[in-house]
Amino acid sequence: MNRVREFRRAYTDYSQLTLAQAVGVARQTINLIENDKYNPTLDLCIKLAHALGTDLNTLFWEEEN
Amino acid sequence: MYAKIMKHFYGITGPLDEYKRGEINRLGNNVILPLFFLLLLSTFVAIMTAYALGPAAAEAILLSYGGFNLFVLMGAMTYLGVAAARLHLTDYEVTAAQLPHARWALLGRTLLMGLAFTVLFHLLSIFMAWLDGAGSFGQLLGLPANLKNSLVAGGVWTLLMLGVAWHRLKVIDD
Structure with missing residues (x-):
């Protein structure tokens, strides 16, 4: 599970819509990413990380327990 | 231009982003293969029938050929419309x-x-x-x-x- 929703809610004022506008995609795409129903391209991952003020590892890396 | 045509064809509103692009490409590929073979088959059948029956049946063959292809095309368009709506691409x-x-x-x-x-x-x-x-x-x-x-x-x-x-x-x- 990625941490896009967690970061969006905890550290930014972005709604799904405003985040989508900030990275140039549709709101549905953000919704699908947050629900792990769509794997974004690296390009979009980087845009999301920039918009959410974090890095790719923090946002998408899954630690194995 | 490509984005405009694709958005209009599939009835997509908002940005044509990577997700929507990927989905319409997938839907397009789902449609093009059966469409290609059906078109090939109908053309082959029309030519063979015309060859066998001669000019007397030309009008009937032409109408059947056109009608069949139109029917197949309508089916393909219906599939695309329904599939795009189910994926919320047209919302x-x-x-x-x-x-x-x-x-x-x-x-x-x-x-x-x-x-x-x-x-x-x-x-x-x-x-x-x-x-x-x-x-x-x-x-x-x-x-x-x-x-x-x-x-x-x-x-x-x-x-x-x-x-x-x-x-x-x-x-x-x-």
Whole structure:
């Protein structure tokens, strides 16, 4: 599970819509990413990380327990 | 230009982003393979039938060939429309504040499309009647019965499209 929703809610004022506008995609795409129903391209991952003020590892890396 | 054509063809609103691009490419590929083989098959059957039956059956073969391909094309378009709607590619998302403006814009756009459809339908039906030898083109163009038919067809189509467009309008939280 990625941490896009967690970061969006905890550290930014972005709604799904405003985040989508900030990275140039549709709101549905953000919704699908947050629900792990769509794997974004690296390009979009980087845009999301920039918009959410974090890095790719923090946002998408899954630690194995 | 490509994005504009794709968005219009699939009825997509909002940005044509990587997800939507990927989905329409997948849907397009799902359609093109059966369409290709059916077109190949129907052409082969039409040529073989024409060869076997000769010129006497030319009209029947041409009409069957055209009718079959049109039917297949309609099937493909229906699949694309339903699949795009099920994937929410055609959803027109607006915030509550944008809703009144979006409704008016939708109404205006649909009425314009309806007008274009009515004019095209009228011209096409007049052309078909003219080919049948029902009279001169100019005379048929202004015939009240023809005008009434086109207006009814255009009205029904516009209402149908308005219903579809209204159904696609989704209000989301800002």
